Amino acid sequence: MEQRMANTWRMTVNEKKFIETALESGLRIDGRRPFDYRKLEIKFGKDEGSAEVHLGQTHVMAFVTAQLVQPYRDRPNDGTLSIFTEFSPMADPSFEPGRPGESAVELGRVIDRGLRESRAVDTESLCILSGKLVWAIRVDLHILDNGGNLIDAANIAALAGLLTFRRPECSLGGENGQEVIIHPPEEREPLHLIVHHLPIAVTFAFFSYESSVVIDPTHHEEAVMGGRMTATLNSNGDVCAIQKAGGEAILQGVIMQCLRIAAAKAGAISDMIKKEVDSYNTKRALLKIKRHSTPRDVDRGASDIGLKQNSSVDQMRVDEFSGHHVQRIKQECEEGIAKQSRDVESETKLSDKTQTNRSNEDTKNFIGGPSSWDPYSVGVDSDSLKASLASQGMQMPIEKQKDSKGEETRSEAKPEDAPENNNPKTSPLREAESAERANGEKTLKDAVKAKNRKSRRKSHSSSGPS
Amino acid sequence: MAEIAPANFVDQSVVPGDVVLDLTEMANQTIKLGGGLRQDCDAIAAMKAGTLRFSRPNKYWVETSQKRYVPCVEDSVLGIVVDSKADNFLVDIKGPSLAFLPVLAFEGGTRRNIPKFEVGTLLYVRVVKANPAGGKAAEYGSLKDGYMFECSTGLSRMLLSSPTCPVLAALGRNISFEIAVGLNGRVWVNATEADKVIIVANAIMNSESLSGVQQIGMVDKLLKKINDLAT
Numbered sequence: 001m002e003q004r005m006a007n008t009w010r011m012t013v014n015e016k017k018f019i020e021t022a023l024e025s026g027l028r029i030d031g032r033r034p035f036d037y038r039k040l041e042i043k044f045g046k047d048e049g050s051a052e053v054h055l056g057q058t059h060v061m062a063f064v065t066a067q068l069v070q071p072y073r074d075r076p077n078d079g080t081l082s083i084f085t086e087f088s089p090m091a092d093p094s095f096e097p098g099r100p101g102e103s104a105v106e107l108g109r110v111i112d113r114g115l116r117e118s119r120a121v122d123t124e125s126l127c128i129l130s131g132k133l134v135w136a137i138r139v140d141l142h143i144l145d146n147g148g149n150l151i152d153a154a155n156i157a158a159l160a161g162l163l164t165f166r167r168p169e170c171s172l173g174g175e176n177g178q179e180v181i182i183h184p185p186e187e188r189e190p191l192h193l194i195v196h197h198l199p200i201a202v203t204f205a206f207f208s209y210e211s212s213v214v215i216d217p218t219h220h221e222e223a224v225m226g227g228r229m230t231a232t233l234n235s236n237g238d239v240c241a242i243q244k245a246g247g248e249a250i251l252q253g254v255i256m257q258c259l260r261i262a263a264a265k266a267g268a269i270s271d272m273i274k275k276e277v278d279s280y281n282t283k284r285a286l287l288k289i290k291r292h293s294t295p296r297d298v299d300r301g302a303s304d305i306g307l308k309q310n311s312s313v314d315q316m317r318v319d320e321f322s323g324h325h326v327q328r329i330k331q332e333c334e335e336g337i338a339k340q341s342r343d344v345e346s347e348t349k350l351s352d353k354t355q356t357n358r359s360n361e362d363t364k365n366f367i368g369g370p371s372s373w374d375p376y377s378v379g380v381d382s383d384s385l386k387a388s389l390a391s392q393g394m395q396m397p398i399e400k401q402k403d404s405k406g407e408e409t410r411s412e413a414k415p416e417d418a419p420e421n422n423n424p425k426t427s428p429l430r431e432a433e434s435a436e437r438a439n440g441e442k443t444l445k446d447a448v449k450a451k452n453r454k455s456r457r458k459s460h461s462s463s464g465p466s
Numbered sequence: 467m468a469e470i471a472p473a474n475f476v477d478q479s480v481v482p483g484d485v486v487l488d489l490t491e492m493a494n495q496t497i498k499l500g501g502g503l504r505q506d507c508d509a510i511a512a513m514k515a516g517t518l519r520f521s522r523p524n525k526y527w528v529e530t531s532q533k534r535y536v537p538c539v540e541d542s543v544l545g546i547v548v549d550s551k552a553d554n555f556l557v558d559i560k561g562p563s564l565a566f567l568p569v570l571a572f573e574g575g576t577r578r579n580i581p582k583f584e585v586g587t588l589l590y591v592r593v594v595k596a597n598p599a600g601g602k603a604a605e606y607g608s609l610k611d612g613y614m615f616e617c618s619t620g621l622s623r624m625l626l627s628s629p630t631c632p633v634l635a636a637l638g639r640n641i642s643f644e645i646a647v648g649l650n651g652r653v654w655v656n657a658t659e660a661d662k663v664i665i666v667a668n669a670i671m672n673s674e675s676l677s678g679v680q681q682i683g684m685v686d687k688l689l690k691k692i693n694d695l696a697t
Contacts, residue, residue, distance in 0.1 A: 010548065010558055010586065011586060012546050012586050012588045013586040013587060014588050014609065014611060014613060014654070015613060017611065018611070018612065018613040018660065018663070022661075022664065025661070029664055029667070030664075
């Protein structure tokens with residue numbers, strides 16, 4: 001018993017008095033102002049749907065998983081969403097393993113209410129077979145460190161997990177369309193959940209002196225506060241849920257003021273969540289592109305880089321180059337390769353890069369225009385990828401050694417690519433292609449010529465002193 | 467000759483498993499081993515991660531910085547009153563168990579006028595007896611007002627070192643404040659205004675991993691920012 005008593009955290013009277021007196025002058029013990037949030041960091045794990053949130057010292061992790069189950073009888077067309085919380089004893093000495101305590105249940109309920117009542121997650125899209133099979137989404141929240149304000153942090157973690165989670169794609173098959181085939185992620189890209197809006201929970205703490213209100217209380221402030229209120233809003237200003245469990249009574253005017261402040265904070269936090277999720281998605285998509293290219297050959301690494309650079313030019317080039325005008329491409333390739341072979345022997349690598357590189361214009365564009373680079377808004381599928389690689393084979397910046405080897409493999413690759421892509425994209429692309437060709441010819445040649453001069457000068461100067 | 471081996475490791479960081487002393491080289495010497503060291507036949511190995519310290523004539527120990535406190539005799543610590551029994555107060559000093567503070571340990575304390583400490587009072591006490599099961603404390607007095615925060619034992623040792631720790635010296639040049647440091651990782655700060663207390667507390671909490679020069683730089687930046695805000 002004594003051991004247990006020795007381990008719990010205690011509050012001294014000095015602390016309590018000090019926190020309250022400091023609040024009277026609008027100061028908080030960590031130097032924040034009353035309506036400032038602590039530093040918020042969102043990180044994602046290796047699995048999809050796992051998110052980690054640091055809010056000051058509070059540390060929460062969320063894991064989202066999905067399972068196929070039978071739907072509820074009164075809702076045969078809806079999937080289900082359930083929240084589970086785990087208050088780990090390492091987060092706080094007062095957390096006990098086993099049955100969730102009162103605060104654990106409250107946290108789970110507040111987050112669940114915010115997501116479910118406001119219909120943030122679209123459950124109808126989770127239905128596979130009406131009345132028989134639906135997806136049940138399960139969110140597990142693990143509290144790893146209790147630095148105060150667990151509800152807000154856990155809510156953000158749950159939202160980040162739901163936004164990055166992907167469920168496998170299913171299709172109906174079999175004789176009467178009753179068999180469900182779940183496609184593995186290698187076969188078909190898993191799908192995002194449909195999330196209509198982001199309900200953000202904002203917690204306020206009330207103190208007895210001068211009815212001071214603060215946002216995002218720390219652990220110490222929570223021990224001193226007289227009451228707490230959590231308002232869940234989205235960035236549109238809709239109130240999704242409000243929770244005030246006991247504690248001090250507060251005036252109606254104060255509640256309305258809190259809701260207004262919460263609306264502003266909710267907007268800021270949901271922007272931040274979206275930004276982090278977007279950067280995570282782009283990173284993930286980049287990894288996937290590299291994975292597509294490795295089966296071909298090692299030098300494709302270079303071609304990936306070339307592809308990315310080129311895609312800045314216009315989206316159309318990636319999608320619309322096809323085997324249909326392989327003839328054109330072959331000619332260009334041959335010219336390019338001829339140029340290459342000339343240059344490889346005579347000049348330095350630097351000039352190789354610049355001369356043989358039809359993507360001169362592209363690289364110029366790339367350097368100038370990061371804003372136009374969004375290759376993933378239009379889905380890149382493997383066929384068009386191969387086609388574009390073939391067409392732009394000679395445009396690679398040869399960053400590594402063995403230029404001749406690269407050429408050989410590229411010329412090998414071309415004939416392979418050509419027959420594959422004859423069929424899919426013919427008619428709708430013709431106009432675009434011809435326009436492309438016209439544009440391409442003019443601009444490419446000009447670019448190449450200009451670069452020739454520049455690079456010759458450069459190479460001369462570099463070879464001069466050496 | 468006997469000085470060569472230990473000199474290599476004294477004041478250096480050691481990790482568990484490091485052999486810090488070779489007894490074969492030091493015959494006919496008695497050495498006192500403090501915390502964090504273990505004898506393995508002829509070799510003395512470190513059990514904890516920290517800095518090896520040596521004090522004349524023959525005492526070695528490993529100084530670690532952690533959140534837990536192991537009560538040692540003659541340590542000044544900050545305790546919180548948890549309960550009051552017949553002739554003892556139970557005081558929490560962040561050790562493995564609670565410490566007893568005899569009621570009669572106060573100046574002018576007799577059975578009649580027992581000082582009344584309510585639960586949660588902060589006391590500055592000295593450890594008189596420390597055994598694994600519990601400890602006994604003697605009292606300097608209770609601390610009124612101010613703000614107490616917790617830190618690691620390493621930071622409290624640094625704050626108590628002499629010459630004065632750079633962060634305290636830098637803060638003291640600009641702000642007047644009172645401070646009581648307990649070796650159990652608790653620090654109490656008081657000043658005339660709340661914002662000064664907050665500045666001092668946060669500066670100290672941030673200074674643990676900084677070197678002396680960095681500490682002074684941090685304090686200067688902090689004070690400058692506050693002065694800019696004030697004006």
